[in-house]
Amino acid sequence: xxxxxxxxxxxxxxxxxxxxxxxxxxxxxxxxxxxxxxxxxxxxxxxxxxxxxxxxxxxxxxxxxxxxxxxxxxxxxxxxxxxxxxxxxxxxxxxxxxxxxxxxxxxxxxxxxxxxx
Numbered sequence: 001x002x003x004x005x006x007x008x009x010x011x012x013x014x015x016x017x018x019x020x021x022x023x024x025x026x027x028x029x030x031x032x033x034x035x036x037x038x039x040x041x042x043x044x045x046x047x048x049x050x051x052x053x054x055x056x057x058x059x060x061x062x063x064x065x066x067x068x069x070x071x072x073x074x075x076x077x078x079x080x081x082x083x084x085x086x087x088x089x090x091x092x093x094x095x096x097x098x099x100x101x102x103x104x105x106x107x108x109x110x111x112x113x114x115x116x117x
Contacts, residue, residue: 001083005076006050010035010043015052015077018069025058026065052076 002012013033018024026044030037044067047053052073058064069077092100 001087002080005080005083007076007080008043010040011047011052012080014040014043014047014067015069015073015080018053018067018073019077021069021074023056023066023068026055026067029067047073 002009007015010033014029017029017032024032026040027037029044030040033040035043044053044055044065048055050072051070054068054070056066056068058066092103095103
């Protein structure tokens with residue numbers, strides 16, 4: 001399904017992580033997607049070349065790269081989310097809306113805890 005829109009799993013993970021639109025340091029982005037910071041460089045470069053993310057130097061240290069989802073990247077991410085909706089609904093069909101919301105909340109807590117370690 002991701003291949004249909006020209007994305008790899010790693011590229012999708014980065015776009016999804018950047019969905020809130022804030023600038024994220026490249027090193028932090030690598031941690032969030034569970035990748036070695038060196039391995040994320042070519043993935044970010046590919047997304048940048050395609051106009052899906054924007055890269056800028058950090059204000060406090062211009063050697064540090066910060067990444068943000070571009071308008072084009074947000075549009076593509078929206079398209080992918082719409083494409084994934086039926087599969088997601090089928091996968092979670094055994095949960096009520098409240099249970100699904102609770103699961104999402106608990107996974108965010110676990111994820112935040114794991115990332116901050």
